Amino acid sequence: MTRARNMPSLATTLLAVITTTFFSWSLLVSSTAEATALTYNVGAHERACFYAWADIPKKKLAFYFAVQSGGSFDIDVDVRDPKQKQMLSLEKERQGDFVFTANEIGEYSFCFSNDMSTFAEKVVDFEITIENEKRASSLTPEEKEKSKGPQAQTDAMDESLFRLSGELARIDRMQKHFRTRENRNFSTVISTESRIFWFSLVESVLIVAMAMVQVYVVRTFFSGSRRTHV
C-alpha cells in the first residue's frame, strides 16, 4: 500500500510510517470505526469544508483523499483542530492518507480549496474515519454469555475477524488508488486523442499555407524583375 503510492518527498515516507504503525498497532486492540466516504465536486475558486466531531480525547481520525478528475489532478488541503490550529496544510496534492490523534474535544475541519483553477472543477474522493478504541477483552458479561462456546474460541475468532477487517481495509485502499490512477490514464488518452486531431489539422493548414506563400514568392521574383536575370 505504501510502496504503490506515487507521492514525492520525505513527508510521504513519514506519513507512510505513521500509517503502517497505526495499522499494525490497531491489530492489537479491538476497535470500531465510523467511516464516511463521499465524492465531492469542488468548483473553481471554491472552498469546501467537512467536519468531524471528536467527543473524547485520544480518538484517531483517519483522513484519505484523492483527486479523481479535473485540471492537473491536484488540490489544496487544510485540516484544523477545534482551536483553529492547523494540523495539516498541503498545496497542490494529488492524494493523501493521514491519521491524526484527536487530542482536543471538538470540531475538526477538513477543507479543500480550488483557488489555483480558473475554471477547472476538481472531483475529490475523500473518506473520514473516526476510530473508537475499545480494549480487546472488553466484551460485557452479557455479550460473553451470548457468544456460545468456549472463551478461547471466541477470542481467536475475534482476533481473526480483526485481521480480516484490516486486510479488507487495505484492499479497499489499494482499489481506490487504482481507480485514481485509472482516471488519470483515461484523461491522458482523451487528451492524446484531441491533440492528434488538432495538431494534424493545424499541420495540414500550414502545409497549404506554405505552398501558397512559396508560389507567391516565386511569382514576385519573376514578375518584379522581368528584364534582369534571376
Add this chain to the structure above:
Amino acid sequence: MAINVTRWSICLLVLLSILPSVFGLYFYLEGSEQKCFTEELPKETMVTGEYTAEEWSEEHNKFIHNKEVGIEVIVDELPSGNRIHSQKLSPKGQFKFTSAESGQHAICIFTSTAGWFSSTKIRLNLDLAIRDIMDDATEASEGTLSELAQRVRDLNHKVGDIRREQSYLRDHEREFRDKSEATNGHTVTWTIVQLVVLAITCAWQMRHLRGFFEARKMI
C-alpha cells in the same frame, strides 16, 4: 470545591449543547446553498442516505432540532441529466433511491424552507450507504446481535463494496482500452490524411508554377 464543581458542570452543559446529535461527518449549509456529491453506481442499486439536520438558533445560541426545517434531496444521472429522484423530507431521517442505469449520479441536498435571502445556517450530518439498509434493520429486529455477528456483517458489507468497485473498474478499463485502440487507429488515419493533403498541395504547386513559367515563355 463547590464552585469548581459548578464551573465544570456549566462547561460540560455548554459543551453538550453544542454537540451534534449524531457523530460522524457533517457540513454546513448557508441559506439555500446546495451541496452535491457524485457517486459511481452500478445498474439498479439501492442507495440509502441517513441524515440529521439542525438549525442554528440565535436565541438559544446553538444548533437545535427544528421540525419546521425541510430538507430536499435530488438525484440526477450525470451524463444524461435525468432526475431520477426528488424528495422533500423532515429534518431527521433517511432517504432511499435506486439507480436505473450504471454511471455517475449526483446526489444534491439543500434546504427547501429557506428563501433566497434567508440566512439560516443548517448543520447536516450525512452518511451514504450503497446498499439496502433495510436488511440491517430486519436483522437487528430479530434480537440483539452479538458483537461478533455485527462485525461479520460489517465485513460482508465491506466485501460487497470491494466487489462493486471491482466490477466498476473492469467496465471502466474496457472503455479505456477501446479508447486507446481508437486513438491508435486515429494516429494512422490523420497521418494518411496529412500525406494526401501534402501530395495534393505539391501537385497543385507544380502545376501552377509550370503554367506560370509557360505563360512567360521561360520553359
